[in-house]
Amino acid sequence: MDLDNYKDIGPYRGKDLTDAVARVLNNRAGIERMIASLSQNDIPEQIDQTKQYAQYIMELLTQVKTYDDFQRKITAGIFLPAIMKSSVCKFSTSGSENIEKEQAYLFMSNHRDIVLDCALIDYALIQCDRMICEMAIGDNLLTNQFVTDMFKLNGGVTVKRTLPMREKYLESIRLSAYFVELIVEENKSIWVAQKSGRSKDGLDNTTPAIIKMLHLSQKPKGIKFNEVINGCHIVPVAVSYEYDPCDVLKSKEEVDRIRRGERTKKKYEDIISIFHGLKGQKGNIHIAFGKPIQGEYLNSDEVAKEVDRQIHLNYKLWPTNCFAYDYLEGTSDFTDSYASFDTEKFLARFKDVNEDVRRYALNAYANPVRSFLEAKKL
Incomplete structure (x- = not known):
């Protein structure tokens, strides 16, 4: 694999990584702002702690020679433990037995949080003593040089979304070629969401085009569909908050x-969502690794259905999901699952919004249960 062909979209390597580390080290204020943005308050003690954290991060940065170093020492070593300490009750994983230590995979997960989904999957892989992965992120998130450096130092692979239609299509094929070559030739794993954009309705369904592009990127080489799919070792991953x-x-x-028929994103909307996702209370989180997809498939639709089936069955259903389902359906099918759950407190979460928003939010919690029940029928 000629990594220079993908230098503009791949994570930093070699001199690019060294230069990026130098830029970040010269931007202590940026590091302090990033740490402060994750803090729950700004009391003087917290400010002093932020400065200490920044100094510690800068010392660790001098030891970073690869994005693997950055992920292990800084992301998994500092940022994620800090986020979990303040906003997560318990973090758990399952399915690591499905993943071989020396094998590269294409991890394809549901997408709920802009940056945490992929970061937590990497964290789970480290905990399970498995190979960590690169991660595909949209260029709309790379708002300045500091943010770009932090993402690409962390193994970020750029998805170019802000392109004209024809160029965007060609770039998608090129990106898919990077995925396949990285896994098959470099034996390195990568993460991609099952669809573009977060699931806002709780319906975690794979876009078949993502699968199709993998094959299209290799078709000129005469490589058949199932050869590409089996070679990528696609592992469905269920991320449950x-x-x-x-x-x-x-x-x-x-x-x-829905009311307007279309909607234009406001400036900084993604940034606001990122910080809400990082700082907000998430309760328990579970990462479930499915089984690598192998076998004979007719087309990308069939592969997408298998990804969905595994994600829906492996999704950890929390009391929030089970109660929302029973509440909306008027049933008592899952009462044992939320016997000690404070249902009134949960409903009070939506007391200050109108009924349409309230029902949409409750349905977003209930839909993983509906998907699970449908998947059980297959």
């Missing part, structure tokens, strides 16, 4: 979009 810190924000956005 007990609480979505952005549930009301997402619901307001979607209700507004």
Whole structure:
């Protein structure tokens, strides 16, 4: 694999990584702002702690020679533990037995949080003593040089979304070629969301075009569809949050979009969602790794259905999901699952929004249960 062909979209390597580390080290204020943005308050003690954290991060940065170093020492070593300490009750994983230590995979997960989904999957891989992965992120998030450096130092692969239609299509094929070559030739894993954009309605369904592009990128070489699919070792991953810190924000956005027929994102909307997702209370989080997809498939639709089936069956259903389902359906099918759950407190979460937003948010919690029940029938 000629990595120079993908230098503009791949994570930093070699001199590019060294230069990026130098830029970040010269921007202590940026590091302090990033740490402060994750803090729950700004009391003097917290400010002093932020400065200490910044100094510690800068010392660790001098030891970073690869994005693997950055992910392990800084992302998984500092940022994620800090986020979990303040906003997560329990973090758990399952399915690591499905993943071989020396094998590269294409991890394809549901998408709920802009940056945490991929970061938590990497964190789970480290905990399970498995190979960590690169991660595909949209260029709309790369708002300045500092943010770009932090993402690409962390193994970020750029998805170019702000292109004309024809160029965007060609770039998608090129990006898919990077995925396949990275896994098959470099034996390095990568993460991609099952669809573009977060699931705001709780319906985690794969866009078949993502699968199709993998094959299209290799078709000129005469490589058959199933050879590409089996070679990528696609592993469906279910990311389950007990609480979505952005549930009301997402619901307001979607209700507004449905009413108007379309919706234009406001400036800094993604940034606001990122910080809500990082700082907001998430309760329990579970990462479930499915089984690598292998076998004979007719087309990308069939592969997408298998990704969905595994995600829907492996999704950890929390009391929030089970109660929302029974509440909306008027049933008592899952009462044992939320026997000690404070249902009134949960409903009070949506007391200050109109009924359309409230029902949309509750349905977003209930839909993973509906998807699970449908998947059980297959």
